[in-house]
Amino acid sequence: MSETSATFDYVIIGGGTAGCLLANRLSAEPNHRVLLLEAGKTDSYPWIHIPVGYLYCIGNPRTDWMYHTEPDAGLNNRVQRYPRGRVLGGCSSINGMIYMRGQARDYDAWAKITGDDSWSWQNALADFKAHENHYRLDQGADPITGNNSRFSDMHGSGGEWRVEKQRLSWDVLDSFADAAEQAGIEKIDDFNGGDNAGVGYFDVNQRSGWRWSSSKAFLRPARGRSNLTIWTGSQAQKLSWSTADNGQPRCTGLSLSRAGQTVQVTANREVILSAGAINSPQILQLSGIGPADLLRSHGIEVIRDAPVGENFQDHLQIRAVFKVNGTQTLNTLANSLFGRLKIGAEYLLNRSGPMSMSPSQLGAFTRSDPARPHANLEYHVQPLSLEAFGEDLHDFPAITVSVCNLNPTSRGQVQISSANFQDPPKIMPNYLSTAEDRQVAADSLRQARKIMAQPAMQVYAPEELKPGVQHQSDEELARLAGDIANTIFHPVGTVKMGQMDDPSAVLDPHLRVKGVQGLRVVDASVMPTITSGNTNAPTLMIAEKAAAWIKEGL
Known part of the structure; x- marks a missing residue:
């Protein structure tokens, strides 16, 4: 295998949600030579662009890393598929397209954790608006x-x-919104004003019925710049190091695998790791930054002993399924030839209908317990049902009332499985491992039942299929939640930012890796706590803020 080399000012590892925005912003300065690296291919695969195409992108090695979790005790030792985008645009090319910032309190908490008011809601809001x-x-x-x-x-x-x-609605979802209101959840017309408590249809990242990804939004306008280089099919092996004048390790670039060659890339200014909450900790650990015992067990020289891969948080979605009567759902529509033809024609002619829909259309944010000071549950309500993601729809009309705990107290880990960069990391979410999370799971299922029992939904004579009305106790519901729950694909926190004296923080408040020079992390892994909603929009906000800091030399 031959070796080649190249030199740039900034090297961005990961062409996903954050990486595409960073490439745009940094290359806007003509004197910055910027390299964007993506392990996957370009986003030319047709199913990326049709919204319902996520069904053909998740679990497809053309667009997905094809990861799985380790057996999880909280899920009764089940193993889960764990999709991560491996394509330009990253997860924004295969996700559910929901635009959701979270709650103001999330960012105010980050400001307290980091000791930096830059992360407060009012300051974050400017970064959300900057690219919106x-x-x-x-x-x-x-x-x-x-x-x-x-x-x-x-x-x-x-x-x-x-x-x-969104470019469609469903009578049964409109009725669910009415039922939620009857149960005490007020209707809301904007989930993104800082307090998302309420029920309504999600806004989505689409343009005229097509998926709108970070590759389309940020890379397309920048592709003609002579100072921006984009390499696809280029997977990071490990970071390279030298010793700075003050004796600290300095990241000088990385070695990567590209087209059967090992390429050594030098970064004169910074390496920016934007590979996501799973791959960023993997690359750091492979490069000698991580728990010392873990690194030594794989024969890796320790550059810095740091809690990389810890603090893993995710939203676990509990999928309650209700059979309904007297209304149309996607089950009945998609299970007939005429229905499928109708769906196809509607999208072809108007870019609307089920082919334009995100996995979840209707949302609701509320409290699992009236004593809670803020909404801590998010519902994703879908006019369909199936046994498991990737399987066929049921042949009877039904809806899925999926609910997740927005602020889980369970913490997991991501760890390398070997010193080989091609071996997938171990993903250990550790779901439902605290008594609080198990109680919230039980309470959330009861609340779903309460909404379905309201007059607006009773007209459909709903029948609870999962978990089943025979299960009533906290213990039963928490155990059954482990049977019917799945990740909602929101991993964060594995390379936590915090104050300089915080031993649990890998990064400083400006996302620089503590104890080394020339290395910054910019993606969802930096979040000290998970946001109260979907995580794609917050990741863009993080990248917007980081780009400004990098350009200012901060």
């Missing part, structure tokens, strides 16, 4: 009220990141 292009501000006015002042305070227009309303 929200449909409510098209033509300068909200299409519903004709007034844009309320939304312009919270949203941006003219940015690269398109946010649109």
Whole structure:
């Protein structure tokens, strides 16, 4: 195997959600030579762009790393498929397209954890708006009220990141929203104003019925820049090191595998690791930054003993299924030839209908217990049902009321399985490992039952199929949650940021790896605590903030 080399100012490892934005922002400076590395291929695969195509991208080695978790005690020792985008755009090319920032309290908590007010909600809001292009501000006015002042305070227009309303609705989901309101959950017209408590349809990252990914939003406008180089099919092996004048290790680049060759890349200014909450800790550990005992057990020289791979958090989605009557769901529509033809024609002609839909259309945020100070549950309600993701839809009308604990107290780990960069890491989420998380799981299933028992849903004579009404106790419901729950693909926290004297933090508040020079991490792994909602939009905010710091030399 031959070896080649190349030199740049900035090297970004990972062409996903954060990496594409960083490549755009850093290459906007003509004197910055920027290299963006992506282990996967380009995003030319047709199913990436059709919203329902996530069904053909997840579990497909063309677009997915094909990871699995270790057996998880909280899930009754089940092993889960754990999709991660391996393609330009990363997870934004295969995810559910939901635009969700979380809650103001998430970011105010980050500001306290890091001791840096830059992470507060008011400061983060400016970074969200910087790249946003929200449909409510098209033509300068909200299409519903004709007034844009309320939304312009919270949203941006003219940015690269398109946010649109969904292009379909379902009678049964409208009824669920009515039932949620009858159960005490107020309707909301914007989940992204800092307090997302309420029920309504999700906004999505689409443009005119097509998926809108970070590759489309940020790389396409930058591709013609002579100072931006994009290498696909290029997988990081390990980072390279020298010794700085002050004696600290300095990251000088990396070795990578590309087209059957080992390539040595030098970064004159910084290496920026944006490989995601699973692959970023893997690359750091392979490169000598991680728990010393783990590294030594694989024969890796310890550059810095650090809790890389710890603090792993994820949202676990508990999938309650209810059979319904007297209404259409995707089950009945997609299980007939006429229905499938209708679905195809609607998308072909109008870019609308089920082929334009995200995996979940209706959302609700509420409290698992009235004593809670804020909404700690998120519902993803779907007009369909199946035994498990990737299997056929049921042949009877049904809906799935999926609910997740927004602020789990369980913590897991990501660890390398060997010193070989081609071996997948061990993913150990450790779901439902605390008494609080098990109680929230039981309470959330009871609340789903409460909503389904309201008059607006009783017209459909719902029948609970999972977990089943015969299960009533906390212990039963928590155990059965382990049988019917799945990840909602929101891993964060494995390379935590924090204050300089925080032993649990790998990064400083500006996302620089503590104790070394020339290395920064910018992706969902930096979150000290998981956001109260879907994690794609917060990852873009993190990248926007980091890009400004990098350009300012901070």
